[in-house]
Amino acid sequence: MQAIDVLVSEVGPRDGLQNTKQFMPTEYKKRWISAGAAAGLREIECCSFVPPKLIPQMVDAAEVVAHALTLPGLNVAVLAPNYKGAERAMQAGAHKITLTISVSKSHSLSNVRMTPDEAIASARKICELRDSLPPARRPKIESGLSTVFGCTIEGAVSEDEVVRMAAASIEAGCDEVGLADTTGYANPEQIRRVFRKVRSAIGDKLGGAHLHNTRGLGLANVVAALEVDVRTFDSSLGGLGGCPFAPGATGNIVTEDLVFMLESMGLRTGIDLGKLLAIRKIVAEGIPGEPLYGYVPDAGITKGFVPASGRTA
Numbered sequence: 001m002q003a004i005d006v007l008v009s010e011v012g013p014r015d016g017l018q019n020t021k022q023f024m025p026t027e028y029k030k031r032w033i034s035a036g037a038a039a040g041l042r043e044i045e046c047c048s049f050v051p052p053k054l055i056p057q058m059v060d061a062a063e064v065v066a067h068a069l070t071l072p073g074l075n076v077a078v079l080a081p082n083y084k085g086a087e088r089a090m091q092a093g094a095h096k097i098t099l100t101i102s103v104s105k106s107h108s109l110s111n112v113r114m115t116p117d118e119a120i121a122s123a124r125k126i127c128e129l130r131d132s133l134p135p136a137r138r139p140k141i142e143s144g145l146s147t148v149f150g151c152t153i154e155g156a157v158s159e160d161e162v163v164r165m166a167a168a169s170i171e172a173g174c175d176e177v178g179l180a181d182t183t184g185y186a187n188p189e190q191i192r193r194v195f196r197k198v199r200s201a202i203g204d205k206l207g208g209a210h211l212h213n214t215r216g217l218g219l220a221n222v223v224a225a226l227e228v229d230v231r232t233f234d235s236s237l238g239g240l241g242g243c244p245f246a247p248g249a250t251g252n253i254v255t256e257d258l259v260f261m262l263e264s265m266g267l268r269t270g271i272d273l274g275k276l277l278a279i280r281k282i283v284a285e286g287i288p289g290e291p292l293y294g295y296v297p298d299a300g301i302t303k304g305f306v307p308a309s310g311r312t313a
Helices: 012-019 026-038 061-068 083-092 105-112 116-131 159-171 188-205 218-227 255-264 273-286 295-299
Strands: 007-010 043-048 075-080 096-102 140-146 176-180 206-210 232-235
Touching (some): 007 255, 012 026, 012 043, 026 273, 061 075, 061 083, 096 116, 105 116, 116 140, 116 159, 140 159, 140 206, 159 176, 159 188, 188 206, 188 218, 255 273, 255 295, 273 295
Parallel strands (some): 007 043, 007 232, 043 075, 096 140, 140 176, 206 232
C-alpha cells in the first residue's frame, strides 16, 4: 500500500445518511463501502450505533460493520453517542469508535442527552470497557468534539472550554481528539488558532478535522488546517450530511472536491479520483432523488490533471 500525505476519512455512510429523507437499502450501503475501499479510501465511518427509533437509517449497523470488516486494509470506523452504543460497536468489532462529545451544553443535551461533563464521564467508562478487552480487540477511541467553532443554539463557543474538554477527553482515556465544525461556523483564522491551542494542550493526541461547508468555507478551512499540520480530514461523498440535532447544520465537505484539491496541491491521498466519482452512481441509485453536491463532479476533472502519486520529481 503506497504512502500517503493526507488521510481522507469518508463519513458519508454514517454522517451523510443520518440526514437523508429515505432509507438506503443495506446492500447499497455495502456496495458503497466496497467501492470506496476499492477506490483507495483507507478509512470509512460506516455507521453509528444509535437507537433505530432516533435514526432509523442505522438499524443495520452491525451488518454493515460485519461487511466492512471483510475488506482488506480498510480501517472500519463508527460513531457511538453513549456507553450502550460503544458496547455494541465493540461487539461488532469496529476498529475505531468516535464518541460524540459536544462543547456546547445546549447541543450536548439535544444530541446525546448529557451535559459535556457527563459525556466525559461516559467516555471514561467506555475507555475502561475497551481496556477490559484483549489487546487485539481494543478499538481506537476518538473524542469527537463537536460545536467547537460555534453552535446554532448558543452561538459563540469558548475556546478555553474547547481546550479543557480536549484535555479532559485524553485524561479520561481517549486515544485522540478530533475537532468538528458541526454547524459550519468556522473560518480559516479560527481553524488555525483553535487547532494550535488544542495541540499545545494535548500534543500528538490531536487528531483530525471534521468540517462542514454550510457557508462555503469548507475547503478554505482545510487549507488552513493543513497549515497547522492537520493531516486527517473527514468528508462525505456528494456532500451528504449534517447533524439532525443541530438546527441548520448542513452538508459535509465533498469528498470528490477534497481529493481533487489535495492531489492538485501535490498531497497524496492514495485515492483514485475516477473510481471515487463513479461511486456517486451507487449512492444515487440507493437514495434516488436525494441531492448530491460537488464542483468537480459537475465541472469534470481538469484536462491534464496528474494526481500527486503519479508525478515525477
